[in-house]
Amino acid sequence: MSKPVWNMQRRSFLQLMLGAGVALLLTPLHALAAIWNKAAFEATTKSEAVKGLEVPAETPSQEIEILAPDFAENGAVVQVEVRSRIAGTEAIAILVDKNPTPLIANFMFSNGAEPAVVTRIKMAETSNVQVIVKAGDQYFSAMKLVEVSLSGC
Amino acid sequence: MMRDMKMRAQLKGGITEVKALISHPMETGRRKNDLDETIPAHFIQLLTATLNGKPVLEAQWGTGISKNPYLTFYLRDAKVGDTVRITWHDNRGESGHGEIAVTQG
Numbered sequence: 001m002s003k004p005v006w007n008m009q010r011r012s013f014l015q016l017m018l019g020a021g022v023a024l025l026l027t028p029l030h031a032l033a034a035i036w037n038k039a040a041f042e043a044t045t046k047s048e049a050v051k052g053l054e055v056p057a058e059t060p061s062q063e064i065e066i067l068a069p070d071f072a073e074n075g076a077v078v079q080v081e082v083r084s085r086i087a088g089t090e091a092i093a094i095l096v097d098k099n100p101t102p103l104i105a106n107f108m109f110s111n112g113a114e115p116a117v118v119t120r121i122k123m124a125e126t127s128n129v130q131v132i133v134k135a136g137d138q139y140f141s142a143m144k145l146v147e148v149s150l151s152g153c
Numbered sequence: 154m155m156r157d158m159k160m161r162a163q164l165k166g167g168i169t170e171v172k173a174l175i176s177h178p179m180e181t182g183r184r185k186n187d188l189d190e191t192i193p194a195h196f197i198q199l200l201t202a203t204l205n206g207k208p209v210l211e212a213q214w215g216t217g218i219s220k221n222p223y224l225t226f227y228l229r230d231a232k233v234g235d236t237v238r239i240t241w242h243d244n245r246g247e248s249g250h251g252e253i254a255v256t257q258g
Contacts, residue, residue: 036198041215077219096217098182111211112230113202114168120219122181150215152219153181 040103046095046130051101053093055132056140063084064131064142075123075152082117084133084140089115091134098127100153124153159252162228162237163258169231170258171202173224173239173251181216197222200241204231231255 031094040052050058067081082092092115103119115133123129128143157176162169175197182194194216202210208224231237233255240250 036213041198041213045256079223081225099217100181101215101217103215106213107226108211109209110211111204111207111209112228114227114229116227118225118226119221120223122217122219153183153217 006041026153040106042101043103044101044103045106046097046102049095049101050132052103053106053132055134058132058139058141061133061142064133064140066131066142066144067127068129068144068146070145071147071149072123073149075125075150077120078123078146078148079118079120080129082131085133086115086116086133086135086140088135089133090136092117093134094119094121095120095130095132096123096127097130099124103130122152123148124151158239158249160239160251160253161236161239162231162253162255163257164231164233164255168231169228169235169237169255171228171239171253173222173228173242174250175222175224175241175249177222177238177241177243177249179216179218179220179222183216195243195245197241197243200224200239202226202237202239204228204237205235206238214217233257 026119037052040049043049063085065083072078084092091108094104095102096104107117109115126147128145130143133140159174162171177197178195180192182193184192186192196216197214200212209228235255238252242248
């Protein structure tokens with residue numbers, strides 16, 4: 001007599017677990033789809049990518065430091081270091097003008113994170129690496145030419 | 154699929170340097186395999202970092218980040234023993250995370 005009850009409880013528990021599992025699987029994807037800037041990252045020209053980032057106009061700035069090699073033998077792995085000395089820097093975007101999809105990354109800083117980042121990027125060919133810094137409502141930019149021997153895209 | 158993340162967080166002269174190396178293919182969706190078939194895009198789209206649970210970095214990535222992504226960032230307010238956690242999500246719904254305590258560099 002107790003067995004059916006146990007079975008029922010077990011089933012409802014399993015259903016609950018399954019439901020929770022599905023919810024866990026779906027939530028990040030939905031959240032991600034909402035957060036990830038598809039228009040900017042899938043843009044095939046730099047101007048479209050910049051438009052996708054909702055940058056109205058950017059001012060060239062000497063206060064953005066880009067450390068990248070002058071010559072990169074292998075475009076598959078080009079180390080880039082970016083540091084902003086602009087007060088109130090909230091975000092740093094990295095773009096490669098001549099890549100099939102120019103927008104590489106957008107980093108947003110908060111709660112005591114320094115506006116600086118080091119990462120490794122792919123470069124299809126010799127190109128400017130452009131950095132756009134967001135500080136409040138203002139946008140600043142700097143660029144550095146990297147010559148690439150072997151395409152990394 | 155489990156993917157490795159190597160992490161280090163070292164306090165040096167008042168600033169904590171966090172380094173992470175994530176194992177991920179970062180496929181662009183434009184490459185072909187030996188049979189001339191397109192290899193589907195598979196790349197990290199979102200990466201977040203927290204210090205003791207508080208967000209410090211949120212990154213959105215495209216396909217232009219190199220395979221097995223490498224990242225360094227710097228924290229002003231971290232102390233020895235604090236916890237730095239990094240979580241990523243890719244375009245296929247896979248995710249991974251790494252966690253490390255801040256050490257004296």
